[in-house]
Amino acid sequence: MKNHLAIATIALLILTATNAHAACTRDDVSFYLGEGFTPEQITAICAVVKQAPPATPEPAAPTTPATAEPAEPSTPATPEPAASIAVVPPAGGNNTEVEKYLREVIKGHDIHVEEGFLHYTAKICIPYGRFNDNKEPLPEETCEQVRHKVALRGMRAKREWFSTSLLQPRQIYLEGQIERELVGDLEDFSPTSRRQIIENLQTRVKAIVPIKENMSPKRLLEFLNKIAT
Secondary structure (H helix, E strand, O other), rough: OHHHHHHHHHHHHHHHHEEEEEOHHHHHHHHHHHHOOHHHHHHHHHEEEEOOOOOOOOOOOOOOOOOOOOOOOOOOOOOOOOOOOOOOOOOOHHHHHHHHHHHHHHHOOEEEOOOEEEEEEEEEEEEEEOEEEOOOOOOOOEEEEEEEEEEEOOEEEEEOOOOOOOOOEEEEOOOOOEEEEEEOOOOOOOOOHHHHHHHHHHOOOEEEEEOOOOOOHHHHHHHHHHHHH
């Protein structure tokens, strides 16, 4: 009876404790009494201070998105220097393509291919005058417009050659079936000089093909031999 009274007393003390609530059951109180604890000690053990409400967690700081490093500016490609003029001959083209290439390269006019013949008109230098005992011509020469008609069958293009008075580096010459005709009438020459000029054009002067500046003589040479039949 005494023990029951002690338990009731302790329970009352715990429940009436200011800002406290019971943390022990009836069995716990009986156990502490059996161990020799006083009511005051058991009250202190079982009365716990009301826990403070959990602190409101501070809102997490917004994650700052990683700032992307600026991409390194791409270095613009340095344009290659313009190459020197190099007209490429057409490979197996028709007459229109062939004529277009020849007109871009040959220093002349009325350049076309028709019925198996190459036609062009160009200024050609023709020697004339008396010949000495060694068959070397006197240094007389006239440069005239000459109309050429060269058969593609059997035509052969060759390297540059020497004129009677100076080196002509921008030309090649043709061999084969060739017709040549002066465009002018040579009215400023004597009858003898006219005859010599016409004869030398047909016998002593090869079919010269002048080449424009910055154009490749080698390419024209190869192309003319390619279109020959």
